[in-house]
Amino acid sequence: MFISELTTERLVLRPWPAEEAAAVVAGERRPHWAADFPADGERVIAGIIAGNPDRPHGHRLIIERETGLTVGGIGMFLPPTDGAVEFGYGIVESRRCRGYVTEAVRALVADTRTLPGVTRVFATVDPANIASVRVLEKAGLRRDGTVDSDEGLLHRYVAG
Template identity: 35%
Template structure:
């Protein structure tokens, strides 16, 4: 699938097939962190817990003066109608060539490949950014569906990070 990138209202927007990833700015994240829709229409009415938690991380980074645009939260939207079905993004900007990625789907959107599509799009974009060599994702050991999403997106299991299963996707060799 072709990844199209653009900016709209000061936000990074990534479009790939049936998913659109729309960056959420710190003001949006402040609303999402409180479980408010942040001007999005959510399939289950409100964002999921993982999206709210990630939005809190972006709010904290902004308050600390370390927020970097495009290295926070993106809403996952169905391209056909703009319905928000989850969140995906980074735990912050890359460090030593590694960017940590996470995602969350609304309950009603699970099991239909949306997370895989969103992860493929964000990974393609991230691995073209300067200074990014590897994407890292971790899951709870019993979160088999998330581990399958990572595997379908090409991530490979690496050594555990504490009690979490870790997966990495390396960019093209340079």
């Protein structure tokens, strides 16, 4: 499955190359990363990508257009299951509260909905994570039940 680069008003969502993931796993610093990139979530995703470099994945780096700095990650968990694709995201602390994640979610959801065989796009979130709940709501997703996970009960939000 080909994952394209997406451009929004303030961001570029660039497919996450295996060599960048390997740098995160190795603890290396790249000059085009924000000072607080990667955050914990990106380290987890980088480990998955680096551990399976030939396996297709749907993860993208979030790049701030104004500075060219990598400030987070967003991605789909592939392959779809019964036409449904889950996505997740993270942004470094220094770039929070700017609307970047909402902008990225809108672009990712719109793109994901065009993929062959995808009939549903969703995210799960801890209801105590108010900021993430707001991101999903602002991006136009609606709550569609709960999911029991290792982390407790999570709310599921689906794209309309």
